[in-house]
Amino acid sequence: MSESIDRDLTLSVNGIAYPVSVDTSRNLLSVIRTEIGLTGTKEGCDDCECGACMVLLDGQPVNSCSYLAAQAAGREITTIEGVMDGQELHPLQRNLLEEGGVQCGFCTPGMIMSATALLARTPSPSDEEIRIGLSGNLCRCTGYAKIIAAVRRTADEA
Amino acid sequence: MTVTEPHTARPAPRFVRADGPDKVTGSGRYTADLSLTGVLAAKFRYADVSHARITRLDVSAALAMPGVMSVLTAADVPDVRFGPFVQDRTLFATDVVRYEGEIIAAVAATTAEIAQRAVDAIVVEFEPLPVVTDLEASLAPGAPLVHDGWAGYGAAEVVVRDRNDASFSSITKGDAAAAMATADVVVSSRYVADGCHAAPIEPRAVLAQWEGDKVTIWTSTQVPFDARAGVCETLELPANRVRIIVPHLGGGFGGKCGFHYEAHIAALARAAKRPVRLVFSRREEFLAPDRRREGMIIDITTGMRSDGTIVARTGWIAIDNGAYTADAGFFSQLAAMHLAGPYRVPNVSIEAHLVYTNHQPSGSVRAPTAPQACWALESHTDELAKAVGLDPVAFRKLNAVDTGAEGPSGQTYDEIGLQQCIDAATANAGYGQELPDDEAIGVAIGWWPSFSVPSGAYVKIDGDGSGQIITGAQECGTGAVMTLRQLAADELGMAPEDFQLVYQDTSVAPYDMGATGSQTLFNNGRAVVNAAGQVAEQLRKLAADHLEASPDDIVLADGHASVAGTPAATVSIAELAGIAAGGELLIGHGSGQPPGPPPLVGSTCVGDLGMAAFVAPQFSCHAVRVKLDRDTGVARVLAVSTAHDSGTIINELGALGQVEGGVLMGIGQALTEGTTYDDQGKQRNAAMLEYKLQTCADAPPINTHFVQIATPDAGPRGAKGLAEAPNVATAAAISNALAAIIGRPVRRLPMTAERVWETLNEEAAR
Ligand code: FES
Ligand code: FES
Numbered sequence: 001m002s003e004s005i006d007r008d009l010t011l012s013v014n015g016i017a018y019p020v021s022v023d024t025s026r027n028l029l030s031v032i033r034t035e036i037g038l039t040g041t042k043e044g045c046d047d048c049e050c051g052a053c054m055v056l057l058d059g060q061p062v063n064s065c066s067y068l069a070a071q072a073a074g075r076e077i078t079t080i081e082g083v084m085d086g087q088e089l090h091p092l093q094r095n096l097l098e099e100g101g102v103q104c105g106f107c108t109p110g111m112i113m114s115a116t117a118l119l120a121r122t123p124s125p126s127d128e129e130i131r132i133g134l135s136g137n138l139c140r141c142t143g144y145a146k147i148i149a150a151v152r153r154t155a156d157e158a
Numbered sequence: 159m160t161v162t163e164p165h166t167a168r169p170a171p172r173f174v175r176a177d178g179p180d181k182v183t184g185s186g187r188y189t190a191d192l193s194l195t196g197v198l199a200a201k202f203r204y205a206d207v208s209h210a211r212i213t214r215l216d217v218s219a220a221l222a223m224p225g226v227m228s229v230l231t232a233a234d235v236p237d238v239r240f241g242p243f244v245q246d247r248t249l250f251a252t253d254v255v256r257y258e259g260e261i262i263a264a265v266a267a268t269t270a271e272i273a274q275r276a277v278d279a280i281v282v283e284f285e286p287l288p289v290v291t292d293l294e295a296s297l298a299p300g301a302p303l304v305h306d307g308w309a310g311y312g313a314a315e316v317v318v319r320d321r322n323d324a325s326f327s328s329i330t331k332g333d334a335a336a337a338m339a340t341a342d343v344v345v346s347s348r349y350v351a352d353g354c355h356a357a358p359i360e361p362r363a364v365l366a367q368w369e370g371d372k373v374t375i376w377t378s379t380q381v382p383f384d385a386r387a388g389v390c391e392t393l394e395l396p397a398n399r400v401r402i403i404v405p406h407l408g409g410g411f412g413g414k415c416g417f418h419y420e421a422h423i424a425a426l427a428r429a430a431k432r433p434v435r436l437v438f439s440r441r442e443e444f445l446a447p448d449r450r451r452e453g454m455i456i457d458i459t460t461g462m463r464s465d466g467t468i469v470a471r472t473g474w475i476a477i478d479n480g481a482y483t484a485d486a487g488f489f490s491q492l493a494a495m496h497l498a499g500p501y502r503v504p505n506v507s508i509e510a511h512l513v514y515t516n517h518q519p520s521g522s523v524r525a526p527t528a529p530q531a532c533w534a535l536e537s538h539t540d541e542l543a544k545a546v547g548l549d550p551v552a553f554r555k556l557n558a559v560d561t562g563a564e565g566p567s568g569q570t571y572d573e574i575g576l577q578q579c580i581d582a583a584t585a586n587a588g589y590g591q592e593l594p595d596d597e598a599i600g601v602a603i604g605w606w607p608s609f610s611v612p613s614g615a616y617v618k619i620d621g622d623g624s625g626q627i628i629t630g631a632q633e634c635g636t637g638a639v640m641t642l643r644q645l646a647a648d649e650l651g652m653a654p655e656d657f658q659l660v661y662q663d664t665s666v667a668p669y670d671m672g673a674t675g676s677q678t679l680f681n682n683g684r685a686v687v688n689a690a691g692q693v694a695e696q697l698r699k700l701a702a703d704h705l706e707a708s709p710d711d712i713v714l715a716d717g718h719a720s721v722a723g724t725p726a727a728t729v730s731i732a733e734l735a736g737i738a739a740g741g742e743l744l745i746g747h748g749s750g751q752p753p754g755p756p757p758l759v760g761s762t763c764v765g766d767l768g769m770a771a772f773v774a775p776q777f778s779c780h781a782v783r784v785k786l787d788r789d790t791g792v793a794r795v796l797a798v799s800t801a802h803d804s805g806t807i808i809n810e811l812g813a814l815g816q817v818e819g820g821v822l823m824g825i826g827q828a829l830t831e832g833t834t835y836d837d838q839g840k841q842r843n844a845a846m847l848e849y850k851l852q853t854c855a856d857a858p859p860i861n862t863h864f865v866q867i868a869t870p871d872a873g874p875r876g877a878k879g880l881a882e883a884p885n886v887a888t889a890a891a892i893s894n895a896l897a898a899i900i901g902r903p904v905r906r907l908p909m910t911a912e913r914v915w916e917t918l919n920e921e922a923a924r
Contacts, residue, residue, distance in 0.1 A: 039191035040184015042408070044359045045440040049846035052359055080184030093182035097174045100811040103819065104635025105181025106188065106360040106408030135855035138846070140359050140409050141635045143818030144857040 009073045013038065014082030028072050029053045029064035032079060040080035040109045044138070051137030054110035055079050061117040080109035083116065091157060092116065095150040103141035111137045115151045124155055175640040176659055177406065177633065186406045189363035189378040190437045198227055199270035200426055200436040203263040203277045204446065205255035208516040208839035210284035212253055217263055220276035225268040228429035229276065235425050238392045243487025244324055245312040246305055249392050249421055254287065256304055256481035257518050258840045259446035266426040266434045289516045291839045293455050293476040296322045296513045304481060304514035317487055318765040324483045325512040327490035327765035329498060329567055332505035337470035341461025345545050349534035351907035352832035353453040353478055356523045357851060360408020361443040364423040367433040373424045374401045380410040380634050381672030386664045388417025389424055404662035410634040411823070412523040413449045415674045416485055444844035448484040448519035450833065452477050452527065456534040458497060466546040468557050471566070473497045473508035477527065480519035486512055488767035489520070489527050495769055496531035498566035500576055500605040500777060501557045506566045516839040522674060524820070525606055525882035529827055529889050530907060536602035536890035537903045550894065551584050551601055558603060567770040568761035575803035575865035576603065576777035582863040587781035587799035596788060597796070600895030601781045604886030607772035608872060608879040609675035610752040614668025615685040617646055617693050617746045621739030623732025625657040630670035631682040632662045636881050637812035638678035642686045644809060645874055649690035650697070651714030652731060668749065676879030679808065681752060683874040688748025696744050700734045753871040774872035776879055777803040780821070780887040784895035791915030793896060795825050798860045805869040805878035817862045817884040824888025826852045832908040
């Protein structure tokens, strides 16, 4: 076990700058959840396989379990807590509920981050593009159909 | 009443879950999101070998490490053996370890890193014992025993045990041997299924804190009252000093049923005098819990008349119990029922053994035993149809049970919709159409019991007219608890949104069995309807006084109490609630008598754990269109049509979600999800990279029909259970599609590309 080397960093999460002092080996997920205290981003595997830890880094979806916190300094990090439109649910959030795309909800934050990135990149995605765009996010509950429907509806309404 | 409605189009928005906003905004808290001042991190020392005697266990180096606050082994907790069917388990290994994930010691330290280093510093030495992994070898005379003290263990009286056979069960009806001897056509098959995992996306977590002599435990369990009972039993505490609270639960699928680690963490917290938190890694989630889906060997023989009428069925099943019995005691009888199947079989003889091995223990994962046994039975059924030259769907229509028919265990069914399910699913799949020769539609039918058990709830309306449902029920994502609002609202003439839910807290609400056995709406729904009914009575009396009418004439609707036939004579429920707040409060409590088991006639069951008579049985038919790449053996599911008789559907959007999720889990189980072991009984694929769940890219369109029958002696409004049923017939239907393409069935589950390819090439070589 090597001695830890702490480093002072400023992480910008959802537009707010957070000064943190963390071991350089720490992943971004654990720093967001523990030091910054935003627990909406989930850990499902710590292995880059489930997508529950998905955040946006300068708009790009990233599995935060497999990304060093230190590498995120100077970039804009968006988590699920930054998705709401003021006090209003983002259309994607509302549509996921209305279409029945949320069951246990554990995959939901990561799914929303992926879908947000997908819709930013491809405003009118085909169903196939939605499937591929969300294929890094495992959901064990829904069978995906209602999640796909919610993304589709969000694109159609935009 | 039978209504068959298609749901192919996107459903209109109907139902937004009460917990929905928490879940889409990230503000909802799951167990691993919680912390407490001074919290310590827990880590376990696992056996890491499958069968061995502990010859030395020394925790002194771990205890001496700075930051380590407590280290526990079997010596530090009461000497209690537990288990719902067979008391074969202890919190910590005593002298023998029986599977790789068995806990030898637990550490609480100021950080997770220190706790892990302390775990690594614990010295354990072993003397190896013979590892039992093969089910048939385990049952053979003279096989090494997994539990050499088995005969001395306490067990439920009805459990029939013998050495490595932890629970034997048989179903006998008529004279199967004699009937088989007179059959025109007899077909015998063997099918072998691997074990697999529930794999909820949330790994489990537990947080415990003592205040005085009372402990509060936040835990990711599906069964809070069961978890409480386990803590009370193993730490020898009364129920009223243990409070289990479940924050949001990130899925369970049965994997989080039973009693897991709550007592270990409570004991650590008591020893350390600090709160302690455990958060599992994904690898631990795969290796440690006594809840994975059981592997099976299945032999089945069916005798028919030449017209395809079934006259006799015999079967033999060996189920991998793993090292401890957990809640699997009833699996032998349940598997036997699923091998008998929802068919009219006059002569039956099926035996099932729950076999100890040195694998991870099995436990209830979504419809335990059913998908594997259904896969074997329904693959065999297509072999039967072929043997008598009948179309597989026509064969099922001929032999499947129907209203008034007698099933294989001697139960005669009230109105049921299996035949309608077969018609609807096959019609919607376009069964019978011309398809390319690398595609086929496979069809399978399945069944599953509803579980009728005690359950309780309170309903109250506060002075401002807003309501609360306080229930012991547990929400694991299915929406069953969310649907309770609708039942209370309908009873009281209010809107679902008028109610908040307080749930999954054992010190606040009455007992409920938890998110298990698809039982929530069936039983807690009854409790909520009863509790709300009491409040409705109170409201009617209050309104009658207020409006100078008879309580019998008061109608509760649209948030108002009105006199029937006199719409002007009306008062809002909020106003009545304000009146009640100054007098007798509006509080109802409900439970209600659970429906009893239906009678069985003419059958004998050894090892009868109550599974031979199905209360309010659910039926399904799945028709799955599959495309096979003959060069690689890779199968792709193109479309799924399902039809379910789960009685009355109360929350349609939620019900569709259960079917779709269950189907996808079934596809995974059919094609990719199977645990592989090394020759020492250790899992080889305990990671999501090697154990593949279905992704969004794999998900086919799923079309669902509900055959709605308001079922007598069932749940509220004639609802039956639903959440497990969609898992039953999917793998079987895929198997039949593959067999139709290949020309013979793939006899191993999962039907991986490799196994499909081998079957293809064996067929080609014939
Ligand atoms: S926790 Fe990061 S991908 Fe699973
Ligand atoms: S809603 Fe439970 S994992 Fe997706």
